[in-house]
Amino acid sequence: MPIKTSDHPFLTRLAESEADPFMQAAVAKAQDAQWDKRTAARQDLGNWAQWRELAEQIRQHVVRYLPDYLEEFADNVEARGGHVFFAKTDDEAANYIKQIAIDKGAQHVVKSKSMVTTEIDLDKKLLEIPGMSVLESDLAEFILEEDDFDEPTHIVFPTLHKNRDQIRTIFHDKLGYDGDNDPQHLARFARKYLRASFLQADLGVTGCNFAIADSGLINLVTNEGNADLVMAIPKTQVVVMGMERLVPSLKEAEVLDQMLSRSAVGQKLTSYATFAGRQVDGESDGPEDFYVVIVDNGRSNALGGDFEAVLQCIRCGACLNVCPVYRHIGGHGYGSIYPGPIGAVLSPVLRGYQEFGDLPFASSLCGACSETCPVKIPLHKLLIKHREVMENQLHMDHSFNNVLMKGIGVATGTPAMFRMAMGVDHTMFGPLSKKAPISTENFINNGGFVKNAPSLAKGWTDVRDLPRPPKHTENFRAWFKKHQSENKHA
Amino acid sequence: MTEREAFLDSLATAAKRPRHQLQDHPFKPLNDLPDTTLADLSADDLFALAEKSSEAVHVDFQTTTKAALPQALDAFLAAKAAKTPMLPTSTAFADFGLTTWRDQLTPQPSFWVPNAGREANIDTASHADAAIGFADYLLAESGTITVATTPGQGRAFHFLPTHYLAVIKKSHILSRSRQAMYRYEKAFADGSLKTSNINFITGPSNSGDIEMVLIVGVHGPLDMTYLVVEDM
Amino acid sequence: MKVAIFSTCIIDLLFPNVGAAMVEVLERFGCETTLPVKQICCGQPTFNSGYVKETQKVMHNEVDALLGVDADYIVGPAGSCVAMLKEYPEHLKDDPEYAAKAQALADKTYEFSQFVYRILHVADAGARLDATATYHRSCHMTRLLGERTAPFELLKHVQGLTMVPLPHLENCCGFGGMFSVKEPEISRQMVDEKVDSVLSTKAEILISCDQACLMNIVGRFNRRGEHIKVMHLAEVLNSNVDMDRVQYIDDADLVPGGGTYANQNQ
Numbered sequence: 001m002p003i004k005t006s007d008h009p010f011l012t013r014l015a016e017s018e019a020d021p022f023m024q025a026a027v028a029k030a031q032d033a034q035w036d037k038r039t040a041a042r043q044d045l046g047n048w049a050q051w052r053e054l055a056e057q058i059r060q061h062v063v064r065y066l067p068d069y070l071e072e073f074a075d076n077v078e079a080r081g082g083h084v085f086f087a088k089t090d091d092e093a094a095n096y097i098k099q100i101a102i103d104k105g106a107q108h109v110v111k112s113k114s115m116v117t118t119e120i121d122l123d124k125k126l127l128e129i130p131g132m133s134v135l136e137s138d139l140a141e142f143i144l145e146e147d148d149f150d151e152p153t154h155i156v157f158p159t160l161h162k163n164r165d166q167i168r169t170i171f172h173d174k175l176g177y178d179g180d181n182d183p184q185h186l187a188r189f190a191r192k193y194l195r196a197s198f199l200q201a202d203l204g205v206t207g208c209n210f211a212i213a214d215s216g217l218i219n220l221v222t223n224e225g226n227a228d229l230v231m232a233i234p235k236t237q238v239v240v241m242g243m244e245r246l247v248p249s250l251k252e253a254e255v256l257d258q259m260l261s262r263s264a265v266g267q268k269l270t271s272y273a274t275f276a277g278r279q280v281d282g283e284s285d286g287p288e289d290f291y292v293v294i295v296d297n298g299r300s301n302a303l304g305g306d307f308e309a310v311l312q313c314i315r316c317g318a319c320l321n322v323c324p325v326y327r328h329i330g331g332h333g334y335g336s337i338y339p340g341p342i343g344a345v346l347s348p349v350l351r352g353y354q355e356f357g358d359l360p361f362a363s364s365l366c367g368a369c370s371e372t373c374p375v376k377i378p379l380h381k382l383l384i385k386h387r388e389v390m391e392n393q394l395h396m397d398h399s400f401n402n403v404l405m406k407g408i409g410v411a412t413g414t415p416a417m418f419r420m421a422m423g424v425d426h427t428m429f430g431p432l433s434k435k436a437p438i439s440t441e442n443f444i445n446n447g448g449f450v451k452n453a454p455s456l457a458k459g460w461t462d463v464r465d466l467p468r469p470p471k472h473t474e475n476f477r478a479w480f481k482k483h484q485s486e487n488k489h490a
Numbered sequence: 491m492t493e494r495e496a497f498l499d500s501l502a503t504a505a506k507r508p509r510h511q512l513q514d515h516p517f518k519p520l521n522d523l524p525d526t527t528l529a530d531l532s533a534d535d536l537f538a539l540a541e542k543s544s545e546a547v548h549v550d551f552q553t554t555t556k557a558a559l560p561q562a563l564d565a566f567l568a569a570k571a572a573k574t575p576m577l578p579t580s581t582a583f584a585d586f587g588l589t590t591w592r593d594q595l596t597p598q599p600s601f602w603v604p605n606a607g608r609e610a611n612i613d614t615a616s617h618a619d620a621a622i623g624f625a626d627y628l629l630a631e632s633g634t635i636t637v638a639t640t641p642g643q644g645r646a647f648h649f650l651p652t653h654y655l656a657v658i659k660k661s662h663i664l665s666r667s668r669q670a671m672y673r674y675e676k677a678f679a680d681g682s683l684k685t686s687n688i689n690f691i692t693g694p695s696n697s698g699d700i701e702m703v704l705i706v707g708v709h710g711p712l713d714m715t716y717l718v719v720e721d722m
Numbered sequence: 723m724k725v726a727i728f729s730t731c732i733i734d735l736l737f738p739n740v741g742a743a744m745v746e747v748l749e750r751f752g753c754e755t756t757l758p759v760k761q762i763c764c765g766q767p768t769f770n771s772g773y774v775k776e777t778q779k780v781m782h783n784e785v786d787a788l789l790g791v792d793a794d795y796i797v798g799p800a801g802s803c804v805a806m807l808k809e810y811p812e813h814l815k816d817d818p819e820y821a822a823k824a825q826a827l828a829d830k831t832y833e834f835s836q837f838v839y840r841i842l843h844v845a846d847a848g849a850r851l852d853a854t855a856t857y858h859r860s861c862h863m864t865r866l867l868g869e870r871t872a873p874f875e876l877l878k879h880v881q882g883l884t885m886v887p888l889p890h891l892e893n894c895c896g897f898g899g900m901f902s903v904k905e906p907e908i909s910r911q912m913v914d915e916k917v918d919s920v921l922s923t924k925a926e927i928l929i930s931c932d933q934a935c936l937m938n939i940v941g942r943f944n945r946r947g948e949h950i951k952v953m954h955l956a957e958v959l960n961s962n963v964d965m966d967r968v969q970y971i972d973d974a975d976l977v978p979g980g981g982t983y984a985n986q987n988q
Contacts, residue, residue: 011907018907033702049981050523066501070501072512086497137709183701233612252517254671257690269667271692275687301504304505364861366893376984378983438944440950441949443937464938476742479738480757
C-alpha cells in the first residue's frame with residue numbers, strides 16, 4: 001500500500017479505532033511493557049543524555065552532507081560490483097525493481113520487513129508479473145500479507161492490533177493450519193511454511209537500517225533472522241532505502257544500532273545485526289547481483305527547511321510507544337503507514353497537508369515523543385510548526401474558523417478586551433449554568449457549571465463540565481486588590 | 491548528466507547547500523562514549539559480564555579448555571541428539587587442536603565447502619540439525635558473537651541448522667561492539683579480511699509479533715550455545 | 723524579596739481560590755507580591771494552534787506587563803504557562819525589540835513549587851491536611867520546564883497527608899490546551915483513562931501544579947458523576963499552617979528537577 005492507508009475521514013477512523021477495544025488494550029499493554037524494558041535498557045547503558053547527543057550529531061551530520069555521503073556510498077557499492085539506482089518517486093523505484101525481477105526471470109520473491117517497500121507499494125507492483133509470488137518473511141508482515149494486505153499499525157510491531165485468535169483464523173483459512181492459538185505453535189507453523197519458501201526464492205528484497213558510506217555495505221537489524229536468509233539464499237538482492245539512511249562508517253552504524261535496539265525493543269542489540277553487501281569471490285551464498293534503490297519520494301521536501309530534523313529518524317518507534325494519542329487511536333487512526341508522532345510529522349512532509357493535514361492537530365503536545373526520541377527530534381515542536389504552516393502560510397481551516405482563533409489572539413493580546421471578558425464571563429454563562437449534580441469538591445465554586453456550551457467551548461463540554469466563572473467582584477484580581485488594601489491598612 | 495548526478499544536485503538545491511563540503515568537515519564525534527564505556531574491565535570482568543549478558547538472551551553459555559574441547563563438542567552434539575551435524579571448512583580446527591576430532595567425528599558431519607556452490611551448501615545447511623562454527627569475537631556487554639563470512643563458513647551456515655554452537659577464545663571477548671568494529675575496519679584496511687558479510691548474533695532468533703509474547707526460534711536456530719575456550 | 727504574580731488567564735477567569743492561596747503562601751515566606759494588571763495570557767492557545775503570527779502581540783503584551791513592575795522574581799501557578807514564558811527567548815529571538823527582554827523575563831520566572839522549594843528553600847511549608855491524595859504531574863511542567871521533583875518534595879512534608887502514587891503518571895491527561903476542544907473524540911478517551919487511574923488510587927484529593935489539567939480531569943469527573951476533591955498545590959501548602967513546623971533546606975540538599983525532554987537522562 002502507499003503511504004495513505006485509508007480513505008475514511010479522520011473522525012471516521014477515530015470512531016473505528018474506539019470500536020476496537022482489543023486493539024486499544026493491546027496497544028496500552030504493549031506501551032506499558034515497552035516503557036519498562038526501554039527505560040531499563042537505557043539506564044543499563046548509562047549516560048543516556050550524552051549518547052542521545054552523539055546519535056543526534058551523527059544523524060544531523062549525515063543529513064547536512066547527504067549528497068556527499070550518498071555519492072561515497074554509491075561509489076563503494078559499485079566498487080564491490082553492485083548497482084545503485086536513485087529514484088525520485090515511489091513509482092520510479094517500484095518500476096525499476098519490477099524490471100529487475102523481469103530481467104532475472106524471478107518468480108519467487110522473499111522480502112524482509114521494510115517500511116520503505118510498503119511506502120512505494122512494491123508488493124502490488126511485483127505481483128503484476130505473471131506467475132510471481134511475493135512472500136513477506138517477517139512474521140508480522142507475513143500475517144498481514146496473508147490477511148489480504150491488512151494495514152500495519154506500528155512501524156516495529158505491525159500486527160499489534162491483532163490477537164492470537166485472529167491470527168489462528170488467518171492461518172487456518174489461508175494456509176490450512178489446524179492447530180491451536182498458542183503463539184509458539186503459530187510461529188512454528190509459519191517457520192516451516194516460510195522455510196520452504198525461502199529455499200526456492202530467486203529474488204530477495206530488503207530494507208536498510210543504515211547504509212555504510214565508506215564500505216558500501218548495508219546494515220540490517222532483526223530479531224527473527226529473516227533478513228539474513230533473504231540476504232543469503234537468493235542469487236539477487238534488491239535493497240530499498242530511504243535516501244537519508246546513511247552513516248559514515250561501521251563505527252557510527254554500531255552506535256545507532258545500539259540506540260535503535262534499546263529504544264525500539266529494550267534490547268542491548270537485536271538478535272541479528274548484519275553488515276552485508278555483494279558476494280565476494282570464493283563465497284557460495286549471498287547475492288551475486290546486488291542492487292540498491294535509493295528513494296527520495298518526498299524526503300527532499302524536508303531538506304534545508306523547518307522539518308529537516310525529521311530526516312534524523314532511525315525508525316525505532318519509541319515515540320509511538322510513549323504517545324498517549326497513539327495509545328487510544330492506534331495505527332489505523334492515523335491513516336498513514338507512518339503513524340504516531342513521527343508519522344504525524346513525516347506524513348505531511350512526504351505527501352502534503354491535503355492528505356495528512358489532520359495529523360499534526362491530533363496531539364496534545366505532551367512532549368513524551370520528544371523526550372524519548374534517541375536522536376533528539378523535537379517532535380512536538382515540529383507538530384506546532386506544521387500547524388503554523390497550515391494556519392499562517394496556507395490559511396487552511398481546521399475545525400475552527402480562523403476569525404475565531406485570530407479573535408482569541410486579539411483578546412489575549414489586548415488588556416482592555418481581556419478585562420471586559422473577565423467582567424462579562426459570569427453573567428454570560430449564567431443562563432447556561434446548571435444546578436445539576438455536582439460530584440466534585442472545590443471545583444464548581446461559583447454557582448453551577450456548563451454542560452452544553454456553544455462555539456469554541458463546545459468541544460470542551462462535549463466531554464467535561466465547565467465551572468461557571470466567578471462574578472467580576474469575586475475574581476482573582478478583585479481578591480488581590482482587596483487583599484492589598486487590607487495589607488496596607490493592617 | 492547521469493541520473494545519479496541529477497538526483498544529488500537536486501538534493502543540494504533543495505537543501506540550499508553546495509555539494510562536496512564533506513572533505514573539509516569530516517565527522518568528529520562530540521564524545522568518546524563508544525570507546526570509554528566498559529573500557530576498563532579486566533579479562534575476568536569481561537568474561538563474567540559476557541556470561542551474564544549471554545544468559546540474559548537465552549544462550550547456553552559454556553566454558554571449556556583447549557584440551558577438553560573435543561569432549562565439550564561431543565557433549566553438545568549428544569545433548570542435541572544430532573544426526574546430521576555440520577561443520578565449516580576452516581583452519582581454525584588446527585588452531586583449536588580439533589583436526590583429529592573433526593576427522594573422526596560420528597555421526598559423520600557434512601561441511602560448508604568452498605566452491606561447492608550456492609545450492610549444495612544451502613541444501614546441506616538446511617538439512618543440518620546442528621552446526622558448530624567459529625566466532626571471531628564475543629561482546630561482553632550484549633552477549634553477542636560476531637562472525638565474518640568466509641568461503642568455508644557461509645552466511646546461511648549460521649541460520650539454517652536447527653541447533654547452533656559457536657566456539658570462541660576467551661581472549662577474544664571484547665567489551666562492546668565498538669571494539670569489534672575497530673578490528674574489522676583494520677582487517678578490511680590491511681587486506682587481511684575480504685568478506686561480503688559480518689554477522690552480529692545475539693542469542694537465538696526470536697519474535698514478539700503475536701501479542702508481544704516472546705517466541706524463541708523463528709527463522710534462525712531454535713537455540714544457541716556459546717562455548718568459550720578459557721586458555722586460548 | 724519582590725515577587726510579581728504571573729496569574730495566568732485560567733486563574734484570572736475561573737479560579738480565584740488558587741491565586742489567593744499562592745499569594746498567601748508566598749507572603750507567609752516573606753515575599754512582597756504585586757499583580758501586574760496588564761498581563762493576560764502566555765499565548766499558548768493561539769501559538770500551539772499554529773497562529774504564531776497572531777501570538778506575537780500576545781507575547782509582547784505579556785513581556786511588557788510582567789517586566790513593567792518592580793520585582794526580583796516572577797512566579798506563576800502553572801507549569802505549562804511558566805514553561806511557555808521560559809520559551810519566549812526562542813520564540814522572540816529574531817525580534818530586535820523583544821529578544822533581550824524575553825531573556826530577562828525568562829531568567830527570573832519560576833513555577834510556584836519550583837520557587838518555593840528551589841528559591842525560598844522551603845522543605846516543610848508548615849501545612850497540615852488529613853487526607854489521602856494523589857498527584858497529577860503535568861506534561862509541560864515535567865518535560866518542557868524539567869521540574870519533576872519539587873512538588874513531591876513539598877508534599878512529603880505536609881502533615882497528615884498520605885500520598886498514593888498515580889499509575890501511568892507519565893501519560894498526558896488529554897488537556898493539551900486547544901486540543902481538548904478541537905479533538906474531543908481523542909481527548910475524551912485520554913481523560914477517561916486518567917480519571918480511571920485516579921479512581922484506582924482511592925485518593926480523596928487530586929493535587930497538581932497545573933490548574934488547566936485539573937480543570938480537564940475534574941471536569942470529566944463531574945460529568946461522570948465520580949467523586950473527587952481537587953486542590954492546587956498552593957491550596958495544599960496553605961492548609962492549616964503552623965509556622966513552627968516550617969523547615970528550610972540547604973542549596974546542596976535540593977533534589978534536582980530531572981531535566982527537560984531535551985536533556986533528561988533516561
